[in-house]
Amino acid sequence: MTDRTHTRRTVLQAAGATSVVALAAGCLSDDEEENGGGNGGGNGGDDDIDPSEWEDVDTIELDGVTAGWEGVAPDMIAGETNPTIVLFEGQEYDFTWYNEDSGTHNIEIWDEDETVVEDYQTDEVNDDEQTLSGVVASEEMAYYRCAPHSQMQAPIQVESE
Template identity: 45%
Template sequence: MTTFDHDRRSVLKLSGATIATALAAGCLGDDENERSDDTETGGGSDGPYEIEPGERITFRGEVGGWIGLEPVAIEDVTNPTLVLEADGDYEIGWTEGDNTPHNFLLWDENEDVVEDYETEQVAEPDDDQILEITATDEMAYYRCEPHQNMQGEIQVE
């Protein structure tokens, strides 16, 4: 066996051990890491999220998506699917952000604003970014108009 063959075998053994270690580490992740992975893509396996009438629904606005703040069921979930009760009253909007101008609006299936539920674009949210709404069947999405990644689904039941 030449020195080259011996060195190549050593590299292959080391590579195999490294890959095996990485695979084992990925398979042994804890529940917290699994939830984090789910929330990066929006939702996760435990959504959609039923929200009771009267609850306040707030988000952190980031160009990558709406990050749930409250209620606790949507905390840290990106663009969660919200299940609202028909004719239920809610407060919904954003209270934190990434210093980029955002607005919050509700769309129907045709991407038209529902019942003037829309805020102005601002970089720093305040009380004007919270909408008081009554859930209707025409509501299909919540959205930031200039950022297509900032959109979540609404289901009204």
């Protein structure tokens, strides 16, 4: 295991333990519970996203684990489970994911009808790392997802220029 992987895994494990303690203690409000779990919106839901923070982003990095995508970069999604990704229509992006559980994963960009947009998908692999390059954001993009694992799905918010 690389130092980067070990450090990231330790931080994520600590964050996960803190979340479990908070949930067990009943410390989360209804809004926090709705926005933080399940299939997407782990970074607080669309209402808390400031699209201007995403203006200079062209690379999205995620850890692939069967329980859900874990944000790595940019910083505003680091440590978040199934974070909402903000893209700007017409801009090009790369999605890189790191396999953190040796499972078989891929990444696909879906529309509202759960159809892959513009063939933006990778093969299902259990490699250490995989990149989906040259993704041009369009208004039809709604989700990113791992085909074998439905819990690895989160929203894409596309902003007009």
